[in-house]
Amino acid sequence: MKKIIAANWKNNGSKKFIKDYFDYFLKNLVSNNEIIIFPPDLYIDKLNHYRDKDNFNLGGQNMTYVCDDVTQTSGLSSDMFIDNGCNYILVGHSEVRGQYTACNEAAKSLYVSNDLQVIFCIGESADAKKNGNTQNVLIKQLEDLCKKGNYPKVNPKKVIVAYEPVWAIGTGNIPKIDDISFIHRFIKTYVSENHPFLKEKDIMVLYGGSVSLKNAQDILSARYVDGVLIGGASLDAEEFTKICNLKI
Numbered sequence: 001m002k003k004i005i006a007a008n009w010k011n012n013g014s015k016k017f018i019k020d021y022f023d024y025f026l027k028n029l030v031s032n033n034e035i036i037i038f039p040p041d042l043y044i045d046k047l048n049h050y051r052d053k054d055n056f057n058l059g060g061q062n063m064t065y066v067c068d069d070v071t072q073t074s075g076l077s078s079d080m081f082i083d084n085g086c087n088y089i090l091v092g093h094s095e096v097r098g099q100y101t102a103c104n105e106a107a108k109s110l111y112v113s114n115d116l117q118v119i120f121c122i123g124e125s126a127d128a129k130k131n132g133n134t135q136n137v138l139i140k141q142l143e144d145l146c147k148k149g150n151y152p153k154v155n156p157k158k159v160i161v162a163y164e165p166v167w168a169i170g171t172g173n174i175p176k177i178d179d180i181s182f183i184h185r186f187i188k189t190y191v192s193e194n195h196p197f198l199k200e201k202d203i204m205v206l207y208g209g210s211v212s213l214k215n216a217q218d219i220l221s222a223r224y225v226d227g228v229l230i231g232g233a234s235l236d237a238e239e240f241t242k243i244c245n246l247k248i
């Protein structure tokens with residue numbers, strides 16, 4: 001079954017890194033999965049030159065929410081991402097959420113995502129997990145996704161949520177596979193019951209947090225898992241290509 005395999009490069013990369021990476025990646029990629037790479041904004045155009053019809057997709061790691069047409073130094077709009085070959089945008093990654101000061105919630109970016117497919121990141125902290133608050137935290141974050149005023153100008157035909165427990169990001173720890181399935185099912189049910197027009201079949205849920213070649217097959221084969229979002233391991237061209245090539 002076709003899965004989404006997404007690479008979040010965060011603040012990593014250089015022109016030399018990209019050349020070496022794509023020398024390997026393009027030579028060894030034999031995948032039917034949907035691959036998305038989220039490089040730093042400065043390198044999006046560089047990666048776009050390696051794109052063929054269907055080999056991989058591009059996305060931005062974050063988008064600026066600009067209040068009511070005011071100008072914003074350092075702002076990036078959805079049109080700019082699209083102009084540079086992107087069709088996806090990450091919204092609300094846990095490493096970005098905390099930085100929002102003006103215009104509050106990360107989810108406000110949903111207002112301006114236009115034709116970009118949003119991947120909406122949610123996840124509980126270690127404390128929330130310890131205190132049994134995982135589902136309450138996720139509901140709070142998902143409320144933004146389901147709020148009427150937060151729809152993109154173009155209504156989405158589908159929603160992609162990335163479930164990324166904060167305690168699993170970059171730590172080498174992952175939830176038990178059954179727990180991943182349980183939470184993914186919970187997310188699909190919550191969104192389909194609270195979103196006014198999206199049905200369960202329109203909601204995809206990716207898992208993110210310490211995905212590697214060692215655990216990717218098990219995670220991708222789990223029920224209710226539509227794909228993975230990979231940070232650290234996606235920087236190793238060989239490891240990432242092998243994950244992309246997995247057959248599920």
Ligand code: PEP
Pocket residue numbers: 008164168169170171208209210211229230231232233
């Ligand atoms: C991430 O930050 O989106 C992520 C999944 O990181 P890692 O794979 O390194 O845990």
